[in-house]
Amino acid sequence: MVNAAGTGLIRVKEIYRNREQRVKELKAEGKTIIGYLCIYPVLEMLTALDLVPYRMFGDMDETITSADDYLPTMVCPFLRSVLDLGIKGKYDFLDGVVMAHICDVGARLSHIWDVAVKTPYSHFIDVPHTDRKISRERLKELLQDFQETLEIFTGKKLTPAGLKESIELHNRQRAMVRELYDLKKPDPPLISGTETLQVMIAINSIPVEEGNNLLKEVISEVKERGDDVPKKSARLLVWGPVIDDIALIEMIESLDATVVMDDTCVGSRNFFADVPLTDDPLDGLAYRYLEELKCPRTFRESNTDGVHRGYQADLEARFGYLGDYAKEWNVNGAILQVPRYCDSHGYEVPQLKDYFEQISLPNIYLEHDYSKAALAPLKTRVQGLTEIIG
Amino acid sequence: MIRIYFAGVDIGSTMTKVVIADEGEKVVSRVISHTGAEHRRLANRVMEEALKQAGLSIDDISYVIATGYGRINVPFADKQVTELTCHARGVYQFRQGVRLAIDIGGQDSKALKIKDGKLIDFVMSDKCAAGTGRFLEVLAPTLGLRVEELGETSLRATRKVKISSTCTVFGQQEVISLLSDGEPLEDIVAGLHDAIASRVASMARKLKIEPDVVFTGGVAKNSGVAKALGKNLGCEIFIPDEPLLSGALGAALLGKETVMKALERGEPVKRSEHRLEEATFFDQVE
Numbered sequence: 001m002v003n004a005a006g007t008g009l010i011r012v013k014e015i016y017r018n019r020e021q022r023v024k025e026l027k028a029e030g031k032t033i034i035g036y037l038c039i040y041p042v043l044e045m046l047t048a049l050d051l052v053p054y055r056m057f058g059d060m061d062e063t064i065t066s067a068d069d070y071l072p073t074m075v076c077p078f079l080r081s082v083l084d085l086g087i088k089g090k091y092d093f094l095d096g097v098v099m100a101h102i103c104d105v106g107a108r109l110s111h112i113w114d115v116a117v118k119t120p121y122s123h124f125i126d127v128p129h130t131d132r133k134i135s136r137e138r139l140k141e142l143l144q145d146f147q148e149t150l151e152i153f154t155g156k157k158l159t160p161a162g163l164k165e166s167i168e169l170h171n172r173q174r175a176m177v178r179e180l181y182d183l184k185k186p187d188p189p190l191i192s193g194t195e196t197l198q199v200m201i202a203i204n205s206i207p208v209e210e211g212n213n214l215l216k217e218v219i220s221e222v223k224e225r226g227d228d229v230p231k232k233s234a235r236l237l238v239w240g241p242v243i244d245d246i247a248l249i250e251m252i253e254s255l256d257a258t259v260v261m262d263d264t265c266v267g268s269r270n271f272f273a274d275v276p277l278t279d280d281p282l283d284g285l286a287y288r289y290l291e292e293l294k295c296p297r298t299f300r301e302s303n304t305d306g307v308h309r310g311y312q313a314d315l316e317a318r319f320g321y322l323g324d325y326a327k328e329w330n331v332n333g334a335i336l337q338v339p340r341y342c343d344s345h346g347y348e349v350p351q352l353k354d355y356f357e358q359i360s361l362p363n364i365y366l367e368h369d370y371s372k373a374a375l376a377p378l379k380t381r382v383q384g385l386t387e388i389i390g
Numbered sequence: 391m392i393r394i395y396f397a398g399v400d401i402g403s404t405m406t407k408v409v410i411a412d413e414g415e416k417v418v419s420r421v422i423s424h425t426g427a428e429h430r431r432l433a434n435r436v437m438e439e440a441l442k443q444a445g446l447s448i449d450d451i452s453y454v455i456a457t458g459y460g461r462i463n464v465p466f467a468d469k470q471v472t473e474l475t476c477h478a479r480g481v482y483q484f485r486q487g488v489r490l491a492i493d494i495g496g497q498d499s500k501a502l503k504i505k506d507g508k509l510i511d512f513v514m515s516d517k518c519a520a521g522t523g524r525f526l527e528v529l530a531p532t533l534g535l536r537v538e539e540l541g542e543t544s545l546r547a548t549r550k551v552k553i554s555s556t557c558t559v560f561g562q563q564e565v566i567s568l569l570s571d572g573e574p575l576e577d578i579v580a581g582l583h584d585a586i587a588s589r590v591a592s593m594a595r596k597l598k599i600e601p602d603v604v605f606t607g608g609v610a611k612n613s614g615v616a617k618a619l620g621k622n623l624g625c626e627i628f629i630p631d632e633p634l635l636s637g638a639l640g641a642a643l644l645g646k647e648t649v650m651k652a653l654e655r656g657e658p659v660k661r662s663e664h665r666l667e668e669a670t671f672f673d674q675v676e
Binding site: 363367380384 | 459471472473474475508509510511512513514516596
């Protein structure tokens, strides 16, 4: 028998290379596979109904062609790529899709998908964009609505007990991801940014329980490591939306830099906040997805009482958690990476740069084209940052 | 007393520049040559010329830093440093009070925030050619002018025509249409310069402009763009005598600092073999 302690990262790389293999096997066994976009579809509800969530990504190597019939070319290239792959049949194995009002393009994509691709089940969650009490109540209603459509689709009833069990399972995964990220605190970190992203992409591609088993193996394997990850001068925090391919992180780590922390939606962002276990599980879910998920798609203020406390307080309310990350992971530089036309993240950049300046963290803004070929010119910028850090 | 020398090799998209400086930071040799497709691999020839000018051999050079877009193609370099860091150092040598440097080259433009001679932040243009020297290179023939003539021509303008498009290709169409409308040549050129300057100034504003501002790169030789840039930034701008050389000069000076730091610490200086030969590319290696 192969020693389990040495196979976790190998399995991770296998899944990374062939993401859809496992869900296709499960489908052949009779399971129902539900694709989802971004981190706002409430996976706990899918898992509780024995549906297998599968995170939808684009493909940086595939030229976008078919999607141009439906989306203008000056919108998010990641979402255009997802639609393009859908039209080209790459997601034909999905039994359904769940999308949310992540951004305007993401919202429209949900409707365009129904026209251009079509899957047996589809649902759109119109998640509110502020973190006020009234929004939370609205999200709870929207989740009830989501639940009803899922119950009709599956012919099963979603019980509060079943949902709580699923929440615990997902919270377990979140705790394990945080444990994995703790292994990035030493210098050098025990696991590189490239490997971390592969792990994160892998667990976004398989059922949560299998993901938890995989994480357990990876964590014990990484803990036993010696000097597998080289020591570099720059310990970077990477911020931004989805990174679904290791190319960008590999480019960064080919220089005198290691990505020790991230705030990206395939990385830490979706795993650093648990769902509180409330009497009505929907209360805990609505709270977590609206209040706790720190994505720029939700408008956050330093107050909700109408009193303006000034720019510094606003920056602290919006980005204070990044300052905490910088301290805890001993970060000495940040990269604000944004695929071109990602408005929701782009809007944050001037203020986030101000915040980083306030905490004296050198940083650069990298806008890219969601294409591997276009990454090379960005290398000079990253090298420039490493030279500033020294 | 034995003098020691340091070389900076800056391979830009259009021009290759070499500066050799001595330990007293005096420039003993400087060469500017076209990069071109074939020249990119021939940094050694430009270096040979610079050595010849100074009456030196490669063995006299203590340290070589390569910078610029083609910095990886310099087999005799000891270290590669980005043009961002090298420009910041070179510009500081020209003007110690510099807080912002704007460099408009053949392929891109960049703004550097500098504090005490050190780079602290930067922005670079990306793939569009509109804010670069290429914009002028493409448009000059359309106007029947050489690039070198643009600056002086624009200074004769009585007003500047508004060029609405900041895309090089559409800019050319716009210029043709303006010529057909009978707009005076010098007013069109002034409009073009303003289009570049306003684009680069808005990029630089992201760094929060503080004086002194230094303008470098090939386009800094164009007095029309320099004037428009000063107007757009709302402050005086300073231009070195040879604005093309700040990257290579900075590289040479950073080389000196690298060597001095190592000597102070009693550490050996990590050097390459200084083989003055053509660059070999990966696809040529068996």
